[in-house]
């Protein structure tokens with residue numbers, strides 16, 4: 001286990017890491033990690049233990065039942081949970097970030113009343129941005145919401161709406177006016193997944209298999225206007241909720257997951273290389289393997305600095321759109337390099353389901369795509385840096 005990551009952090013974060021390292025080692029053994037991944041599922045009882053530790057509250061102010069916002073600590077939670085795969089790190093992001101962070105920052109007073117249930121791990125959210133025709137270009141959302149007296153009516157479809165089958169609400173981006181207005185005329189709506197007119201079908205995929213992702217259909221879904229995220233004043237102002245701090249934190253949280261998985265991959269390869277012997281010596285003593293591992297570890301250290309620097313800025317409310325985009329871009333792309341190098345170090349066993357490596361590689365291959373692709377980060381960086 002790499003210890004370097006605990007020397008320059010606040011004591012309470014070191015303590016959270018210690019607690020979670022014990023938890024992952026004791027409660028998430030490799031055979032369970034493999035079984036959860038195969039079944040596209042996660043363990044509700046274990047998740048309840050995470051909630052009982054108070055960790056979901058790290059994105060929620062105390063006045064709403066949280067522990068006070070500490071993004072750096074929440075990032076460390078994701079990193080440590082990712083040592084057991086995505087099966088708890090994924091649901092943790094749904095609870096602490098899609099739910100806790102978004103509603104604490106953007107919710108109406110009524111929606112903020114959901115926060116204690118979110119902190120307790122009992123209320124979960126899914127994120128409904130992508131659609132069949134909408135990936136990186138979120139301003140082209142086609143799912144519509146229209147006002148009808150005191151109600152809103154939603155029609156359309158969301159794709160890749162991960163966790164919609166078990167989440168209580170979808171934090172859903174909708175087109176609430178003329179499509180030519182692009183970034184204007186968008187509204188976030190909190191859609192209960194059991195509302196009449198909501199249906200869904202699962203999507204098969206290789207990465208982030210803590211659950212099936214979902215195609216979700218909205219057929220004249222009628223909700224009270226109080227379902228508009230932030231209240232009626234935020235009607236047609238959804239882009240403001242998407243493009244500001246929420247997006248910065250979204251980039252941090254997905255980067256934390258990728259970074260945590262890359263660390264897990266490297267730790268496995270590092271250990272393996274010291275145990276496996278070929279040509280009369282440990283493979284770690286062959287120079288090619290040594291260089292691969294040290295190169296990967298150096299890159300991992302660079303990722304860590306970028307990730308935690310972004311979190312440090314976000315925690316202080318400082319501008320961090322450039323830093324978080326750079327972190328997402330760099331860590332996702334370098335994560336793929338680390339994954340492939342580590343898989344090679346383990347030879348055939350890097351392809352075997354007896355180890356974590358093949359799953360970690362699948363998850364890392366997806367990181368330059370999900371949560372804003374590397375190409376989109378480059379476009380955004382060029383714009384933000386006024387190139």
Ligand SMILES: Cc1cc2nc3c(=O)[nH]c(=O)nc-3n(C[C@H](O)[C@H](O)[C@H](O)COP(=O)(O)OP(=O)(O)OC[C@H]3O[C@@H](n4cnc5c(N)ncnc54)[C@H](O)[C@@H]3O)c2cc1C
Pocket residue numbers: 126127128129130134135136137159160161162163205207208213366369370371372373374375376379
């Ligand atoms: C397992 C999984 C879980 C997911 N979970 C969720 C979720 O919970 N909620 C959600 O809303 N979404 C989710 N997604 C969707 C994910 O965020 C999108 O896949 C991602 O935003 C990219 O969109 P796309 O795949 O449609 O690619 P597209 O936008 O169609 O892009 C395809 C390719 O073209 C490139 N490209 C597109 N536009 C440009 C451009 N202007 N300049 C340069 N290159 C460009 C992209 O980088 C990419 O390589 C999930 C996806 C997966 C695989």
